[in-house]
Amino acid sequence: MAVSVTIEPRFNGPPESGHGGYSCGLLGASFEAPMAVSLRVPPPLSRPLTVDGDRLLDGDTLVAAATPAEVAPALPPMPATAPPAPDDPVYGELHEHPFPTCFACGPDRAPGDGLRIFAARIAGGDGMVAAPWTPDPNLAGADGNVEPIFVWAALDCPTGHACAIETPAVLARLALRRLAPVRAGEPHVVAAWPLHRDGRKHHAAGCLYDAAGTPLAVSVSLWIELRHPGALGARV
Numbered sequence: 001m002a003v004s005v006t007i008e009p010r011f012n013g014p015p016e017s018g019h020g021g022y023s024c025g026l027l028g029a030s031f032e033a034p035m036a037v038s039l040r041v042p043p044p045l046s047r048p049l050t051v052d053g054d055r056l057l058d059g060d061t062l063v064a065a066a067t068p069a070e071v072a073p074a075l076p077p078m079p080a081t082a083p084p085a086p087d088d089p090v091y092g093e094l095h096e097h098p099f100p101t102c103f104a105c106g107p108d109r110a111p112g113d114g115l116r117i118f119a120a121r122i123a124g125g126d127g128m129v130a131a132p133w134t135p136d137p138n139l140a141g142a143d144g145n146v147e148p149i150f151v152w153a154a155l156d157c158p159t160g161h162a163c164a165i166e167t168p169a170v171l172a173r174l175a176l177r178r179l180a181p182v183r184a185g186e187p188h189v190v191a192a193w194p195l196h197r198d199g200r201k202h203h204a205a206g207c208l209y210d211a212a213g214t215p216l217a218v219s220v221s222l223w224i225e226l227r228h229p230g231a232l233g234a235r236v
Contacts, residue, residue, distance in 0.1 A: 002050050002051065002052040002053075003050070003051045003052075004048045004049070004050055004051075005026055005048070005049050005050075005051055005056075006046065006047065006048055006049065007022070007023060007026070007043055007044070007045050007046070007049065008045070008046065009045050009046055010103065010113065011023075011045075011103050011153075012045060012101060012102070012103055013099060013102050013103065013104075013170070013171075014042065014099050014102075014170070014232035014233050014234065015099070015101060015232075015233040016042075016045065016232070016233055017042035017043055017044065017045060017232060018042070018043030018044070018045060019102060019103040019104060019153055019156070020039060020043075020156050020170060020171030020174065021104060021152045021153040021154070021155060021156025021157070021171065021174055022103060022104075022149060022150075022152065022153040022156075023039065023043040023056070023063070023064060024037035024039065024064060024152055024156070024171070024173075024174040024176075025037075025148065025149035025150070025151070025152030025153060025176075026049075026051060026056055026064075026149065027051060027054065027055075027056050027064055027065075027066040028066055028152055028174070028176055029147075029148035029149045029151075029152055030051070031066070033068055034068070034069050034070065034071040034175065034176065034177035035066045035067065035068060035069055035175065035176065036066065036067050036068075036069035036071075036173055036174070036175035036220075037064050037065070037066045037173065037174055037175070038064060038065050038066075038067075038172065038173045039063070039064050039170075039171065039172055039173070040062050040063060040064060040065065041058075041061060041062075041063055042170075042232060043056070043063050043064065044058055044063075049063060054066040054067065069175040069177075069220075071175045071176060071177035071218055071219065071220055072177070072218070073195075073205035073207075073218060073220055075207055075215055075218065076128070076191070076193070076207075077213060078189050078191065078207075078209040078213035079122045079125060079128060079130045079189070079191055080122075080130075081120070081130045081131060081132045081189055082120060082122075082123075083120060084118075084120035084121070085120075085121075088120060088121055089164075090107075091105070091160070091161055092160065092161055092163060092164050092165035092166065092169070093164050093165060093166045094165075094166070094167075094168070096235060097235065098168035098234040098235050098236065099168075099233070099234060099235070100235065101114075102114070102157065103115060103153060104117050104153050104154060104156055104157040105117050105118060105119070105157035105158075105161070111136070112136050112138060115133070115135075115139075115150070115153060115154055117131045117133050117154060117157060117158060117190055118131050119131040119157070119158040119161045119162070119190065119191075119192065122191075125193070126193065127162055127164060127193055127194045128162065128191060128192070128193040129158055129161045129162045129191070129192050129193075130158075130189055130190065130191040130192075131158060131189070131190050131191075132187060132188070132189055133154065133187075133188045133189065133190050133208075134185065134186065134187050134188065135150065135154075135182060135183075135184045135185065135186075135188065136184065136185075137184045137185050139184055140183075140184035140185075143181075144183060144184055144185075145181040145182060145183060145184070146181075146182040146183070146184050148178060151176070151178060151182055151208065151216075151217050152174065152176055152219075154190055154208060155174070155176060155190065155192075155206045155207075155208060155217060155218075155219035155221075156171055156174060156219075156221065158190050158191065158192035158206055159192040159204035159205065159206045159219065159221040159223070160202075160204070160221070160223050161192065162192040162193050162194050162204045162206075163194050163197070163202035163203075163204050163223050164194065165202055165223065165225060166225075167225050167226065167229045167236075168225070168226050168229050168230075168231075168232075168234035168235075168236065169200075169202065169223045169224060169225045169226060170223065170224060170226065170232065171221060171222070171223055172201075172222045172223065172224045173221065173222040174219060174220075174221045174222075175219060175220045175221070176217060176218070176219045177217065177218050177219075178216070178217045179215055179216055179217055179218065180210075180214070180215075180216045180217075181216070182208065182210075182216050182217065183210075186210070186211065187211045188208060188209060188210055188211065188216070189208075189209045189211075190206065190207075190208050190209075191206065191207050191209065192204055192205065192206035192207075193205055193206075195220070200224055200225040200227075201222060201223070201224055202222070202223040202224070202225070203220070203221070203222055203223075204220075204221050204223070205218070205219065205220050205221070206218065206219045206220075206221070207219075
């Protein structure tokens with residue numbers, strides 16, 4: 001049965017479109033099995049969309065499509081997190097965040113509003129990045145577990161940072177497998193690492209760990225560099 005949904009402005013990635021991981025989660029989080037969600041157009045904000053099975057529609061326009069996926073990247077042990085070094089890039093290879101109001105990783109978002117997941121490079125980690133994350137209670141259901149859609153959101157942006165992209169880029173596909181509940185108000189670590197690159201296409205994997213280092217969710221993502229660096233309101 002088709003369901004109407006709206007991406008509220010709070011859940012933006014670029015200024016005028018939905019956050020990639022959150023938007024993918026609108027489809028993927030409704031399935032128990034691992035799913036890959038491909039974004040076909042920038043998800044629009046503030047207007048009714050339709051979730052129809054494995055499709056997210058804006059009228060007749062296909063916004064995203066979901067397919068079953070194998071999501072089993074080789075997982076490293078949970079890395080120790082540390083603040084970024086003074087000369088570390090803010091995002092990828094960029095020293096200025098291209099989307100500073102991004103729901104998941106935007107530095108302009110207030111605590112309790114955005115996720116504020118600020119990944120930093122791990123010394124000797126072969127491109128790995130990681131960030132501490134304590135999910136705000138407003139992301140949880142009545143049982144105290146973080147709603148699955150926010151797990152999708154959390155495992156988006158760190159994978160883009162791990163790709164070490166030199167120009168603004170956006171998520172094109174996110175595949176995710178949930179392994180165990182994520183408890184709000186408890187410390188976690190989000191880590192990501194690059195897999196390979198094919199021109200403007202960048203592939204990466206990510207993992208959300210609890211404080212004991214137990215994997216709770218894993219992801220594989222595809223990022224694509226924007227053809228025009230200032231597209232979608234990217235700051236350049």
